[in-house]
Every structure is written in C-alpha cells, then in structure tokens.
Amino acid sequence: MSLLVVGLSHRSAPVSVLERAALAREAQAKLLQDTLAAEPATEAAVLATCNRIELYADVDKFHAGVAELSTLLAQHTGVGLDELTPYLYVHYEDRAVHHLFSVACGLDSMVVGEGQILGQIKDALALGQELHTAGRLLNDLFQQALRVGKRAHSETGIDRAGQSLVTFGLERLADGAPLGDWAGGKRALVIGAGSMSSLAAATLARAGVAHVAVANRTLARAERLVEILQEPGGRSAAGFTASAVEMAAVPAELALADVVVSCTGAMGVVLTAEAIRAALASRTDAPAGPAAAGSVDQDRTDSGCPLDSACGDAARTDVRLALLDLAMPRDIDAAVHRLDGARLVDIESLAEASADAPMAADVDQVRTIVSDEVAAFGAAQRAAHITPTVVALRTMAADVVASEIARLDGRLPDLDDKQRAEITQTVRRVVDKLLHAPTVRVKELASTPGGAGYADALRELFDLDPQAVAAVSRADSQAGTHKTAREPA
Numbered sequence: 432m433s434l435l436v437v438g439l440s441h442r443s444a445p446v447s448v449l450e451r452a453a454l455a456r457e458a459q460a461k462l463l464q465d466t467l468a469a470e471p472a473t474e475a476a477v478l479a480t481c482n483r484i485e486l487y488a489d490v491d492k493f494h495a496g497v498a499e500l501s502t503l504l505a506q507h508t509g510v511g512l513d514e515l516t517p518y519l520y521v522h523y524e525d526r527a528v529h530h531l532f533s534v535a536c537g538l539d540s541m542v543v544g545e546g547q548i549l550g551q552i553k554d555a556l557a558l559g560q561e562l563h564t565a566g567r568l569l570n571d572l573f574q575q576a577l578r579v580g581k582r583a584h585s586e587t588g589i590d591r592a593g594q595s596l597v598t599f600g601l602e603r604l605a606d607g608a609p610l611g612d613w614a615g616g617k618r619a620l621v622i623g624a625g626s627m628s629s630l631a632a633a634t635l636a637r638a639g640v641a642h643v644a645v646a647n648r649t650l651a652r653a654e655r656l657v658e659i660l661q662e663p664g665g666r667s668a669a670g671f672t673a674s675a676v677e678m679a680a681v682p683a684e685l686a687l688a689d690v691v692v693s694c695t696g697a698m699g700v701v702l703t704a705e706a707i708r709a710a711l712a713s714r715t716d717a718p719a720g721p722a723a724a725g726s727v728d729q730d731r732t733d734s735g736c737p738l739d740s741a742c743g744d745a746a747r748t749d750v751r752l753a754l755l756d757l758a759m760p761r762d763i764d765a766a767v768h769r770l771d772g773a774r775l776v777d778i779e780s781l782a783e784a785s786a787d788a789p790m791a792a793d794v795d796q797v798r799t800i801v802s803d804e805v806a807a808f809g810a811a812q813r814a815a816h817i818t819p820t821v822v823a824l825r826t827m828a829a830d831v832v833a834s835e836i837a838r839l840d841g842r843l844p845d846l847d848d849k850q851r852a853e854i855t856q857t858v859r860r861v862v863d864k865l866l867h868a869p870t871v872r873v874k875e876l877a878s879t880p881g882g883a884g885y886a887d888a889l890r891e892l893f894d895l896d897p898q899a900v901a902a903v904s905r906a907d908s909q910a911g912t913h914k915t916a917r918e919p920a
Contacts, residue, residue, distance in 0.1 A: 433489055433490050433491060433493070433496075433524065434487065434488075434489060434524055434527045434528065434568065434572065435487070435488050435489075435490045435493065435496045435497065435500065435521070435522075435523050435527060436485055436487045436488075436521070436522045436527045436530060436531070437485070437497060437501055437504060437519055437520075437521050438478070438483060438484055438485030438486060438504075438519065438520060439452065439483070439484060439515070439519050439520065440482055440483035440484075440485070440520075440539070441482040441483065441541050441778075441782050442539070443518050443520050444518035445518075446759075446778055446779040448510065448515070448518055449483075449484070449778075450759060450760040450761060451508065451509065451510050451760070452508040452509075452515070453479070453484070453508075453698070453759050453760045454479050454484060454507060454508060455696060455698060456558070456696070458507055459479055459558060460558065460562055461507065462475075462477055462486065462504075463475045463476070463477055463558070463559065463562050463564040464562065464564070465506075465507070466486065466488060466499075466500070466503055466564070467564050469499055469503065470495070470499070471490045471492045471495050471496050471499065472488040472489065472490050472496065472500070473488075473489050473490070473491070474488060474489040474559075474564060474565055474566040474568055475487065475488045475489075475564045475565070476488075476555050476556065476558070476559040476564065476565050476569045476573065477555060477558070477559075478531075478534070478551065478555040479551075479555070480548065480551045480759075481596075481627070481694075481757060481758060481759035481778060482540075482541055482759060482778060482782070483534075483539075484504070484508070486500050486503065486504055487527070487569060487572070488500060489566065489568045489569065493523060497521055501515070501516060524809075525805055528572065528809065529801060529802070529805045531552075531572065531573075531576045532575075532576055532579045532580075532801045532804055532805060532808075533798075533801050534552070534576075535548060535552055535576040535580035535583075536580050536583035536584075536589065536797050536800070537580070537584075537589060537797075538794065538797060538798065538801070541778075541781055541782060542781075543589075543794065544589040544793075545596055545599075546584060547596065547626065547627065547630070548580070549577060549580045549581070550626050552577060552580070553573075553577060555573065556569075556570070556573040568812070571808075571812070572808070575804070579800065579801065579804045582800060582804075583797045583800055583801075586796075586800065587793045587796045587797050588792075588793040589793050589794065589796075589797050596627070596757060596781065597627060597630045597634050597692075597755075598610070598634060599781065600755045600757060600781055601614070601631075601634060601635070601638070601692075603755075603776045603780065603781065604690070604753040604755055604774060604776050610638045611638050611639050614635060614638035614639050614640050614690070615638070615640070616640070617640045617641065617689040617690050618640065618641060618642045618644075618687055618688050618689050618690075619632075619635045619642065619644070619688060619689065619690040619691070619692065620643075620644045620646065620681070620684045620685065620687075620688040620690070620691045621635070621643055621644070621645050621646070621691075621692045621693075622646045622647070622678075622691070622692070622695060622701060622762065623646075623647060623693060623694045623695040623696075623758075623762075624645060624647040624649070624652040624653050624655070625694065625695070627694040628645075628647075628656075628693075628695075628757075629659075631692040631694065631755070631757070632645060632656060632660055632673075632692075633659075635692070636660050636671055640671070640690065641670065641671065642671070642672045642673065642674070643657075643660060643671075643672075643673045643674075644673070644674050644675075644676050644687075644688070645660075645673065645674070645675050645676070646675075646676045646677070646680065646681050646684065647675070647678070647695075648678055650675060650677055653675035653676070654675040656675070657673045660673045661673055681706075682706060682709070682710065685707065685709075685710035686710045686713045686714055688710075688752065689751075689753065690753050690754075690755070691753070691754045691755070692754075692757065693754070693756050693757070693758060693762035693763055694756075694757040694758045695758055695762055696758075697758070699760075700761070700762065700763070701758075701762040701763065702754075702762060702763045702764065702767075703764045704764040704766035704767050704769075704770060707752065707754070707764075707770055707773055708770060710752065711751065711752060711772045711773065714751065714752075749771065749772055750772065750773065750774040751772045751773070752772060752773045752774075753776075754767060754773060754775045754776070755775075755776050755777075756775065756776070756777035756778065757777075757778065758778075759778055761777055761779075763775060763777065765779075814874050814875075817874060817886040817889070818874075820889050820890055820895065821870050821873070821874065823890075823895050824866065824870065824889065824893055824895060825866065827893065827896075828862050828866060829862075832855070832858050832859055832862055835858065836851075836854070836855050836858065839851075839854065873885050873889055
C-alpha cells in the first residue's frame with residue numbers, strides 16, 4: 432500500500448482560500464481523470480465538502496506523488512501553487528488511513544461528531560467507481576471508512592458530543608434561545624434541495640416553523656423535498672406547511688421569510704446584498720427611517736467590528752431576517768453582515784465560533800476505535816499484498832504437476848484412467864501439503880509491520896515470473912474497481 436492524501440481544510444486554510452478552491456462535480460471528475468493520466472498515481476478519489484478538498488491516490492513514489500497531486504490541485508482549483516502550498520497537508524500510508532477514518536467519525540469536522548460527512552465520503556467513492564479511478568485499495572479504504580464512521584456513531588456518544596453543522600448554525604442564529612422557541616411560527620426559505628438543504632428544511636420543520644418554501648434550480652427536486660416534509664407521520668409541527676418554488680420566485684419569498692438557509696452547488700453568489708436590502712425594505716415589518724432601506728449598522732462600524740464579520744450579531748436586537756449560508760463557495764454575499772436588520776451566519780462565522788465542548792470520554796473512545804481500525808486495515812492490506820504472489824506460486828505448482836503427468840502419460844501409455852487419476856491426485860496432494868505451511872505462514876508474516884518484503888522473498892525463492900504476479904494483481908485491481916458503493920451494514 433502506498434496511499435497518499437494531499438488536501439486542505441478549515442483546519443489548515445482560511446475560508447477565503449477554501450472558497451476559491453471549491454470544485455463542482457464536473458471539475459472533480461476532470462481532476463480524477465487527470466490524476467490517473469499523470470504518473471505516479473494508479474488510483475484516485477477526491478473528497479470535496481463545504482470545508483475540505485482532499486485528493487487520495489495510490490502512488491509508487493512519495494515525493495513525486497506529493498508534487499504531482501499538489502500541482503493538480505492548484506491547476507484544477509485555479510489557486511496558484513505558491514499560494515496554495517502553505518495550506519496543504521500531506522498524509523502517507525497508515526497516517527493517510529488514520530486521517531480518513533478520523534474524518535469519517537466526525538473528529539476532523541468543524542462541529543465534532545457531525546454525521547453528514549459519511550454521505551460525502553459515500554459520494555466520493557461513488558464518483559471514483561463511476562469513473563473507474565478507484566481500484567481495490569481506494570474501494571477497500573473508503574468502504575472501511577464508512578463502516579468505521581457507522582461504528583463510531585453506533586458504539587459511542589459522539590452524536591451527543593457534537594451537532595450537525597445545520598443545527599449548530601441555526602443555534603448560532605437563535606443566539607442562545609432554545610431552537611424551538613426561536614423558530615416557532617416563523618416562515619423559512621430554504622435554497623437548494625441537496626443533503627444539507629434537506630436536513631435544514633427537516634430541522635426547521637421539527638423546530639416548529641409554520642412554513643418552509645424550498646427553492647431549487649430543478650423544481651422537481653424541490654417538489655420531492657416538499658413531499659417528504661409533508662409526509663404523514665413526519666416530525667413537523669402541527670399546522671406546518673411547505674411549498675416548492677422556482678428560483679425566480681426567491682426575491683418574493685425573501686420579502687416574506689424570517690429565516691433563510693442556503694446551500695447550493697453554485698460557484699457564485701446566489702443572494703446578493705442588494706437582494707437582501709430590497710427584501711428588507713419591502714417587508715411590512717420594516718421600521719421607519721434609514722434602516723428600512725437596509726443601511727449599514729453604524730453601531731457595528733463605530734465599535735470597531737469589521738464590516739465583513741458577524742462579531743456584533745450577538746448584541747443585535749433588530750434582526751428581522753436571519754440567514755444561514757452553509758455553501759462553499761458561499762451562496763450569500765458577505766456584505767450582508769453589514770446590513771441593519773439582517774443577521775448572517777456563514778461557514779466563516781461557524782469556523783470562528785467554538786462549538787460546545789464535546790464529551791471527552793466519547794471522543795477518546797472514538798479515537799481508540801480509529802486506532803484499532805487503522806491497525807486492522809493495515810494488516811489486511813499487507814496480507815492482501817502477498818496474495819498475488821501466493822496465487823502465482825500455486826498456479827506455477829499446478830502447471831508443474833500437469834507437465835509431469837503429461838510426461839508420465841508418454842512414458843507409461845498403458846495406464847488406465849483409474850490409475851492415472853490416482854497418480855494425479857497423489858502428486859497434487861503432495862504439492863499442496865508442501866506449499867500449505869509456507870503459504871499460510873507467509874500470509875501471517877506479511878500482515879505484520881514491515882511484512883511487505885516477504886512477497887519479494889517468495890518470488891525470489893521460487894523464481895516466480897514477475898509478469899504472472901502482475902497479471903494476478905491487475906485482475907484483483909479490476910475486480911475492486913467494479914465494486915459498487917453501498918451503505919455499510
């Protein structure tokens with residue numbers, strides 16, 4: 432295994448850089464294809480979320496791999512390599528496995544313990560499978576990461592320790608008030624119909640909002656989300672209603688909304704400061720005077736609070752439109768922070784805020800799970816590494832048996848079928864018994880740290896054809912490539 436990951440996240444880079452480095456699905460696909468086209472990568476997968484972009488690859492050279500993957504990330508994100516490099520982190524082999532397993536468990540999330548990352552890992556695997564860039568190593572790795580994440584959430588209290596990014600963002604908007612009390616009776620607008628937007632809509636419905644309008648570029652997806660929200664037996668409050676609207680109807684919905692949540696895949700701003708200003712000015716609850724036009728909050732600028740920061744929001748009592756931007760790059764113009772009457776919480780605000788301290792015991796338990804799973808995965812991969820050599824050895828032995836039986840047929844042509852079959856079986860049993868102990872033992876030894884050398888020793892001792900071993904490896908890799916992504920049990 433020569434697993435390499437090069438990436439950047441909210442822990443290593445400012446939001447301004449993450450925003451510029453965001454990749455649409457089409458760009459992710461091109462990145463994967465170019466990674467495989469360039470040496471030294473033989474497999475590739477990309478994990479792209481609202482606060483991370485990571486490129487995973489199976490490489491045959493570490494330094495060349497780091498240079499190539501870094502260059503590809505710079506080319507495809509459009510961020511210059513010199514600017515990007517200080518924010519990149521690199522993990523190799525077991526450290527790379529440990530990193531992905533930690534990510535899957537929510538230990539590396541902006542809000543510790545959030546479970547949305549599992550769906551994003553599953554999407555990353557599905558894309559690699561669809562493009563045939565994920566072979567046996569990355570299929571095994573990502574499938575195991577999904578299982579480890581599920582195990583962490585089922586066996587520990589990490590779910591209690593952390594919140595989803597959606598809930599955390601809404602609680603920031605509520606400014607300490609119970610979410611149900613704050614949301615009760617409000618009208619919400621949710622822009623987007625993906626996983627995060629759907630979770631936001633469902634969370635708001637459970638919290639007691641009176642109505643949720645869902646706007647999406649594809650109206651059918653918005654309509655499907657509305658159907659789910661209104662399904663009988665759902666967890667929405669009594670009297671709850673929902674509607675699907677075209678994106679063209681967003682300005683009108685803004686004028687009615689109390690809460691807006693936006694999380695789309697758009698690469699540009701979806702809601703401008705001008706649109707929010709116009710919505711505030713048209714509202715029936717707009718106060719008289721300059722604030723009705725959505726003026727800059729002078730108290731915030733006079734107090735030294737940066738105009739592009741939400742640091743003054745907690746002290747504001749005039750909020751008439753609360754906005755949560757969960758997109759990366761951002762959907763809502765950061766200039767909205769300066770508008771009187773609006774409160775905006777975005778990824779940058781969440782990154783600056785401190786989530787409730789998670790329960791230390793649960794986090795420690797998850798870390799133990801990750802460490803155990805990394806060790807088990809490494810042992811399994813090292814053992815699997817020798818399998819092609821063992822298969823090639825047994826194939827060679829079978830060929831030797833077949834050759835000797837054919838020679839015996841020429842020297843003893845009078846043997847009847849029963850005699851020939853008995854001799855053949857006897858020779859095969861002898862060969863199998865001679866090979867059994869060394870092949871079982873070499874697999875055990877190969878699973879230990881540093882065990883990769885046993886495959887080389889086996890090839891040397893039995894003078895195995897390297898091409899025969901490579902053929903088995905290629906067949907295994909192709910079999911791994913055609914696995915399908917599935918939710919772990």
